[in-house]
Amino acid sequence: MPLMLTFDDGPDPVWTPRLLDVLADGAARATFFPIAFRAAAQPELIARMRAEGHRVGLHCHEHARHSLRSAAWGREDAAHALTQLASVGVKPTLWRTPWGDTAGWTKPLAREHGLTLVPWTVDTHDWRGDSAETMFQSTVGGLRSGAIVLAHDGLGPGALRAHARETIEYTSRVIAHAQAEELELEAVA
Numbered sequence: 001m002p003l004m005l006t007f008d009d010g011p012d013p014v015w016t017p018r019l020l021d022v023l024a025d026g027a028a029r030a031t032f033f034p035i036a037f038r039a040a041a042q043p044e045l046i047a048r049m050r051a052e053g054h055r056v057g058l059h060c061h062e063h064a065r066h067s068l069r070s071a072a073w074g075r076e077d078a079a080h081a082l083t084q085l086a087s088v089g090v091k092p093t094l095w096r097t098p099w100g101d102t103a104g105w106t107k108p109l110a111r112e113h114g115l116t117l118v119p120w121t122v123d124t125h126d127w128r129g130d131s132a133e134t135m136f137q138s139t140v141g142g143l144r145s146g147a148i149v150l151a152h153d154g155l156g157p158g159a160l161r162a163h164a165r166e167t168i169e170y171t172s173r174v175i176a177h178a179q180a181e182e183l184e185l186e187a188v189a
Contacts, residue, residue, distance in 0.1 A: 001146040002186035003178050005030040005171065006120060008059055008096060009156035011038055011045040015164035016153045020048055022168055026175035028185035031118070033059035033096040036081035038154065043088040050089070055187040057094030058082065058115060063157050066097055071105035078109055094118050094188055098156075118188055120150035124170060127152055129161030132169035136177075143177055148188065 005023075010016045011034050023030055032049055034056065039046050049056055061081040066074060085092060095115040097106060102117070110117050122142040124135045139149070151167050152159070178185050 002184035004148045004188050007153040008033045009152045009154035010034050011042050012154040019153050029053045029187045031055040031188040033057045036061045036084035040084040046088045056090045058092040060098050063098045065101040066103040066106050120148045122147050122149040124151045126167045127159040132166045135170045136173045
């Protein structure tokens with residue numbers, strides 16, 4: 001089973017292309033969970049992701065905690081996000097909710113749309129603005145076959161950082177580690 005890198009809250013016009021370059025240089029595939037209105041505004045980045053073998057899943061239209069919202073809100077947000085993703089040629093089968101937060105209505109809504117909820121097993125906490133070295137040292141023990149790594153190529157609500165430079169450097173380190181450990185880096189299946 002491969003090691004799986006996932007990136008939420010993009011695409012970002014500055015940082016996502018740089019991240020895609022790093023992934024391409026390392027022959028690594030990843031899964032992206034973009035904020036849908038950002039994806040619709042940057043179709044060229046979504047097209048590049050897909051052309052380079054990455055998967056694109058559903059994240060959200062509005063980055064909000066499901067547990068604080070109603071089922072009606074959830075249906076509307078998912079429908080709006082799915083429409084926006086469809087406008088850039090994406091029909092997702094994977095769903096990562098904001099903050100991984102769910103409510104009683106989340107799983108039934110996922111089933112209704114044929115979506116599989118995707119958690120993570122390794123959290124970089126990159127939104128805090130830690131250095132690549134700090135993130136790598138705090139996660140290296142979990143970087144193994146079957147692990148799903150959470151990182152962010154965009155700046156979502158609550159981010160304490162001004163850029164994704166350290167996430168890109170972290171990704172380079174993870175790719176080198178995976179190659180040294182003979183781990184495949186693939187998108188979530």
